[in-house]
Amino acid sequence: MEINKNIQQSLLNISSLPTLPTVIESITRLLQNPKTSAEEIGKAITTDQALTAKVLKLVNSAFYGFPGRISTITHAIVILGFSTVKNIVLTASIFEAFKSSDNAVCGFDLEQFWTHSIACGAASHALARIMGNKEKEECFIGGLIHDIGKLILYKYYPEEFSSVLTYANTEDILFYEGEKKFLDITHEEIGSYIAQRWKLPSKLQSSVKNHHNPLPVYDNYINTGIVHCADIFVRALDYGNGGDKKIPLLSENVWTDLELENRSLVSIFDTIQDEVEKATEFIYLI
Amino acid sequence: MKKIPVEKIESGMILGRNVCGPSGSTLLIKGVCLTTALGRRLKNWGITSIYIEGEEDTPLEVYTSSISANKLKEHLTQKFSRVIHNVVMKKIFSAVYQHRLQKSK
Numbered sequence: 001m002e003i004n005k006n007i008q009q010s011l012l013n014i015s016s017l018p019t020l021p022t023v024i025e026s027i028t029r030l031l032q033n034p035k036t037s038a039e040e041i042g043k044a045i046t047t048d049q050a051l052t053a054k055v056l057k058l059v060n061s062a063f064y065g066f067p068g069r070i071s072t073i074t075h076a077i078v079i080l081g082f083s084t085v086k087n088i089v090l091t092a093s094i095f096e097a098f099k100s101s102d103n104a105v106c107g108f109d110l111e112q113f114w115t116h117s118i119a120c121g122a123a124s125h126a127l128a129r130i131m132g133n134k135e136k137e138e139c140f141i142g143g144l145i146h147d148i149g150k151l152i153l154y155k156y157y158p159e160e161f162s163s164v165l166t167y168a169n170t171e172d173i174l175f176y177e178g179e180k181k182f183l184d185i186t187h188e189e190i191g192s193y194i195a196q197r198w199k200l201p202s203k204l205q206s207s208v209k210n211h212h213n214p215l216p217v218y219d220n221y222i223n224t225g226i227v228h229c230a231d232i233f234v235r236a237l238d239y240g241n242g243g244d245k246k247i248p249l250l251s252e253n254v255w256t257d258l259e260l261e262n263r264s265l266v267s268i269f270d271t272i273q274d275e276v277e278k279a280t281e282f283i284y285l286i
Numbered sequence: 287m288k289k290i291p292v293e294k295i296e297s298g299m300i301l302g303r304n305v306c307g308p309s310g311s312t313l314l315i316k317g318v319c320l321t322t323a324l325g326r327r328l329k330n331w332g333i334t335s336i337y338i339e340g341e342e343d344t345p346l347e348v349y350t351s352s353i354s355a356n357k358l359k360e361h362l363t364q365k366f367s368r369v370i371h372n373v374v375m376k377k378i379f380s381a382v383y384q385h386r387l388q389k390s391k
Binding site for chain 1 (some may be wrong): 297307312313326327330332362364365366367368369372373375377378379381382385386388389
């Protein structure tokens with residue numbers, strides 16, 4: 001089988017890589033000014049109709065606690081706050097950027113992929129909440145996009161993707177291990193490259209890049225550790241499928257540093273399940 | 287009303303009871319016209335069976351069916367096969383097993 005070993009180089013030359021709506025940049029700029037009002041942010045978001053519709057669907061989902069009760073973006077900002085709405089806009093933008101991934105690779109179900117990603121986001125959010133981590137919205141996005149590199153492979157390198165997928169499932173190994181055998185790049189590296197192109201915060205880039213092997217020396221280690229655990233936990237709970245059927249090894253340093261030894265894992269799984277259920281409707285946004 | 291596994295959902299069937307996730311939140315409201323795609327989606331979210339309208343009632347004992355403990359253990363053992371030697375993974379395995387068994391009751 002002919003495998004492209006030069007993805008690293010050719011990726012740089014793809015001009016049609018998914019982009020985030022331009023409104024994201026204007027919101028980020030507006031949020032840097034402490035005097036910006038909810039109306040101004042609302043106005044900036046509503047310049048993008050498709051995005052606005054998705055944001056309103058998200059803010060009205062059970063996940064954010066006000067189902068069906070928020071009618072405008074300004075209202076959402078007043079109730080949920082700038083930071084949460086910014087992250088919701090980012091989530092909606094990510095769904096918007098990948099809405100037409102219409103390749104067909106045998107043995108890969110895109111909906112299962114997104115189910116796994118959304119569940120990983122919700123589980124990261126739940127873990128952050130349990131641990132009293134204030135950045136639970138960032139953890140949600142970290143979980144949501146942790147495997148985004150796989151989607152780039154799927155969309156732009158379908159033959160290579162298919163080979164890795166087939167190999168991983170035939171040999172009963174992780175997709176990640178298949179990538180290491182066949183490609184010159186992993187989905188972690190591709191994902192962090194996309195996150196960088198999208199100008200996402202460097203902390204998020206680091207979460208995407210290191211979610212299989214978070215080490216204390218990396219930027220955003222704790223949040224990356226949360227995404228790492230969430231990925232393993234939602235695999236064990238069988239939410240969707242990110243391309244293989246196996247469970248990766250949970251990093252011992254993450255286990256220790258998140259103090260998981262002292263917590264009831266069963267009750268963590270109960271909380272994760274609750275949170276994932278509230279996020280199920282996100283799948284309709286893709 | 288009849289209980290069927292999600293794999294048997296056919297387009298056009300009408301949902302007979304609300305579908306709730308294991309912790310109680312409503313995922314689909316009764317009366318919805320089902321599709322095979324919706325069936326796949328429910329499966330992705332861990333739903334194993336639903337009630338449909340317009341057919342004979344299923345005997346009561348079928349309503350109370352739950353995942354067999356052995357089947358779950360077998361499935362998880364396969365999934366964890368390469369990491370089960372690890373102490374932490376052993377703990378995760380037994381917690382997931384316990385959690386899923388409780389939720390299926």
